[in-house]
Amino acid sequence: MVKDRWRWIAVSLAPVLAFTSVALAGGYVPGVTVTATGEYASRPVIHIVDGSGLTLNLDGVDGTHTVLEDGKMWLGGPPAGDDNPEVYFDLGQIHYIEYMMFWNYNGPAAAGIGVQEADIYYSTDSDPGTATWTLLTDDQVFSPGLGDDVTPFGQMVPIAVSARLIKLDIDKGLIDQTFPGGTGWTGISEVRFYDPNLCVNPSVGDIDKSCLVDLVDFAEFVADWLVCGMDPPEACF
Numbered sequence: 001m002v003k004d005r006w007r008w009i010a011v012s013l014a015p016v017l018a019f020t021s022v023a024l025a026g027g028y029v030p031g032v033t034v035t036a037t038g039e040y041a042s043r044p045v046i047h048i049v050d051g052s053g054l055t056l057n058l059d060g061v062d063g064t065h066t067v068l069e070d071g072k073m074w075l076g077g078p079p080a081g082d083d084n085p086e087v088y089f090d091l092g093q094i095h096y097i098e099y100m101m102f103w104n105y106n107g108p109a110a111a112g113i114g115v116q117e118a119d120i121y122y123s124t125d126s127d128p129g130t131a132t133w134t135l136l137t138d139d140q141v142f143s144p145g146l147g148d149d150v151t152p153f154g155q156m157v158p159i160a161v162s163a164r165l166i167k168l169d170i171d172k173g174l175i176d177q178t179f180p181g182g183t184g185w186t187g188i189s190e191v192r193f194y195d196p197n198l199c200v201n202p203s204v205g206d207i208d209k210s211c212l213v214d215l216v217d218f219a220e221f222v223a224d225w226l227v228c229g230m231d232p233p234e235a236c237f
């Protein structure tokens, strides 16, 4: 009630307070979670969304990735290798994704183990197990990793849809490896999803983190004016 009254006052003051400031918008979606149909014990799929081994350029877009595999990359399988696994990304909420930045497998055998081709699906549902999927791109081709840790090699893959879930249905790895355990293998170093509307740097006054300091924030601020939680209450004033 009190907040509603302050919001009304704030809106009434709009002509006086009609100035705003905009913080930087656009960036990679944080907190993405991921699952896959299989993973090699020391190279679980979490390592393609946790920033492991990735060093972004100063512009925060492309970057390098280590050539270390254990604890830094995902390898499909096991026990036998798998060169057509599925990978499910959950963005936590619906985002408009302009593109996916993709760093292919980058170990010493990068040119053989990486993803060669995958179908990309998306969904606005929240559970990969029951989601209704829409095919976005059939047979997306991926560039091999470089097998070095000094050259940025992110591949910008167009997405341009609003989605919560993204699925990579990998058709095949770059080459069928004769790795211990048998058949083909494939893997990925890192993946990021770019939302051009994401508020990555809200300013201190942007209470609702909308990337815009406006009357909504002002109303929240004044509604808490002189609210004090100290104990004893007399210590407040």
Ligand SMILES: [Ca+2]
Pocket (backbone or CB within 6 Å): 047, 048, 049, 050, 051, 052, 053, 054, 072, 073, 189, 190
């Ligand atoms: Ca990684």
Ligand SMILES: [Ca+2]
Pocket (backbone or CB within 6 Å): 118, 119, 138, 139, 171
């Ligand atoms: Ca296909």
Ligand SMILES: [Ca+2]
Pocket (backbone or CB within 6 Å): 206, 207, 208, 209, 210, 211, 212, 213, 214, 216, 217
């Ligand atoms: Ca705001």
